[in-house]
Amino acid sequence: MALATWNEPTPTDASAGMIPESMQTKPAETSPANFPIGETSLTYTATDGSGNTGTCIITIIVIDIGDPIVTEYPDDTTIDTDSGQPIALYNWTAPVATDNSGTLVIVFYEINGVIISSPSYEFPIGPTVVTVNVSDPSGNSVADMFTVTVQDMEDPNITCPTNSSNYYSSISADIWVVHTDNGESFATVTWDLPSVSDNSGNTTFSEPSYSSGNMFNVGVNYTIVYNVSDPSGNENTCSFTIVVEDHEDPDITCPMPLTVSTANDANSGTATWVIDATDNVEVASLEEDSNANGSFTPGLNTTTSYSETVEIGQLTVNFTATDSFGNQASCSVLITVLDEQAPDIIGCPMDIIVNTTTGEAFAINVTWMEPTATDNSEETPVPVADYTSGDNMFAIGDTTVQYNISDSAGNFNDSCSFVITVEDNEKPMIVCPANVTMNYIGEAFGLISVSTDYGHPTATVTWDPPVTSDNSNATVTVVSSPFESGDLIPIGTHTITFTATDLSGNNDTCDFYIKVEDVEPPTPNCPSTVAGVTDPGSPNGTVSFNITVVDNVLIAMFATNYTLITPSSIDMVYYDFETTAVFPIGETIVNYTFVDNASPTGNQESCYVMVVIEGMFSLDNNC
Structure with missing residues (x-):
């Protein structure tokens, strides 16, 4: 505060002169009076009788020129860094200060050119000077300094x-195992x-004594x-141990x-082979699970020869290579022993000749001594054929019985074969025909009669074929x-012999009897009427006429009821003849009968001619 004095204004008016107190307004302060720091306005007003108002303002300015008074500043200090941090957060007590203004003083701090108002700061490692500034609202100020030293006591x-x-x-x-480089020791x-931090x-x-990328044995x-x-100067250490082991298989x-x-x-064969084994350290042993013969020598690179006699079939020999660190690797040898020797057939039968079974086209149950077999495999294979002794059937002719044999390896032997010859010595059967199909007349006592x-x-003559059969079918x-x-x-009686012959040349016969008879009569052709006149000076007349006669056989004879006819006989199949005879006046019927020489009796046929003779009278001139 400051005590100020001033002269109060006196209001006047042009028309009324002095303005009475009652027409004035004044501030509460009267000179002298205390005023606070800063500006304070005092307003005076006056009003005349006409209502006009005048104003006067007096400004009181109080200026603070006194510095704040600091009774205690912060002291120098040493502190440790905050855990895990490169700084230390330090809170200090603000300085104690008063000011004549009666108001709070303004305190700020300058650290490394940075102005802060709070008494707290994150100080870096080392000493840091803090400048303390205390000022009042009028800008009056005082300053002092203190040092904050941050020490790093924390190990990295x-x-x-x-x-x-x-x-x-x-x-x-911190101890681990590494394996060797591929192929190296x-x-x-x-x-x-x-990983480090501080x-x-x-x-x-x-x-360190060993660096990353070094080779370790x-x-x-x-x-x-x-x-x-x-x-x-704070320190820390870490360590780890590397154990080098060989984990590489041979x-x-x-x-x-x-x-x-x-x-x-033999039923076995001998195989030979070589096993190669290498290791980055050493192949210590080479083992197998069979009876193979071989001599192994340890080393980095080993080659071992083996041999083994193996029976027919397959054998897998497993090999295991072990190095000095116990690492193992395995492989297998597959040995196949092939049996390529065919079995032997013993006691192959000789060829066999047999007759057919009666009434059959084959021979049944032919027997022979069946062969046996041996084989190098020590098996006992059995020869196999399409036919079995004592239980078989063989057709007429030659049949080859083939014995084949195979062992379990598929070796084949077909060297045994023999021929079974079935002969057909049985006659065929034949039954002669029972009838004929043309010109049949009849049958008696096995004799069949037919006509010409x-x-x-x-x-x-035709007949049904005879009925035949044969065991050969x-x-x-x-x-x-x-x-x-x-x-x-x-014409006549005939014996016809039928001979049946089978494919084997066996034959049999039967007889068939046929009698051919001529039952066909002659065929004469006579003129129906022959006319004539009496001979001169005679009561009879001589006439001639032709007669034909036809027959399938010779005409043995002919007869007539009239005498004195020429010719008197004929012996021909066909005959055309002229007959001459003397006939009396009038009508004469002449009967011609022809008989052929058919067996057993002649066939005959007749024809008739009517001969008419007319009398011829001549008158004598002496009449």
Whole structure:
């Protein structure tokens, strides 16, 4: 506050002069009076009788020129960094200060050019000067300084890797096993650098005795130690141990499947082969599960020769190669022993000749001594044929009985065969025909009578073929003699012999009896009427006329009821003759009867001629 004095204004009016107090308005303050720092306005007003108002304002300005008074500043201090941080958060007590203005002073701090108002700050590692500024609202100020020293007492953090290249397994978090490089007795091991951190943000590594990318020999344990420090000299270490082991299996090579043949007359064959085994360290042993003969020598690269005698069939020999670290690899040899020797057939039968079974076209149950067999496989194969002794059927002719034999390996022997010849020595059966089909007359006592063909001295005779059968069931050839069906057979009794012959040449006969009879009469042709006149000086008349007669056989005789006819006889099949005779006046019937020489009795036929003779009278001139 400040005490101020002033002269109050006196209001006047042009028309009324002085304005009475009652027409004035004044501030509460009267001179002298205390005023606060800053500006304070005092307003005076006056109003005349006409209502006009005048105003006067007095401004009181109080200026603060006194500095704040600080009774206590913060002291210098040393603190540790916050855990895991490169800073320390420090809260200090604000300075104690008063000011004549009676108002709160303004305090701010300047740290490394940064102005803050709160008494709290994150200080970096090391000393930091804090400038304290205290000012009042009028800008009066005082300043002082204190130092905050942050010390880093925290060790760096370091975490070693937990695996690496060639990693195989872990024994513990900081001990692990790596495997050797492929084909090598060492391991080239690389790993990530340890993970490090520090609250300061700055670290320094020390080089370990072994570096990432080094080669590490098998069978040795290596411990790698890393050391890290920060700028404040704080240190920390980590370590891990690498155990180099051989986990690479040996490389073993077996040959392709082997195929051998049995030795002659033996049931086994001998196979030979080579096993190659290599390892990056050493092949310590080579074992097999059979009885193969071989001599193994340990080493990096081994080649071992083996042989074994194996029976017919297949045998798998398994080989296991083991290195000095117990790693194993296996392979197999497949040995196939082929039996390529055919079995032997013993006691092959000789050829056999037999007759057909009576009434049959074959021979039944022919017997023979069946062969046996031996084989190098020690099997007892049985020869096999299409026919079995004592239970069979063989057709007429030659049949080859083939014995074949195979062993289990498929070897085949067909060297045994013999011929069974079935001969047909049985006659065929024949039954002569029972009738004929043309010109049949009748039958008596086995003799069949037939008639001659019309107009012919022979008979065309046909008959059913004879009935034949044969045990062979084959076609039987039938021949007839002296005539065959359909032949022209002359008049008379004939024996026809049928001969049946089978395919084997066996034959039998039967007789067939035919009698050819002529039952056809002659055919005469007489003129119906012959006219004549009496001979001169005679009561009779001589006439001639032609008669024809036809027959299938000779005409043996003819007869007439009239004498004195020429010719008196004929002996011809066909005859055309002129007959001459003397007939009395009037009508004379002449009967001609012709008889042929048919067997057994002649056939006859007649014809008639009427001869008419007329008298011829001549008158004598002496009458």
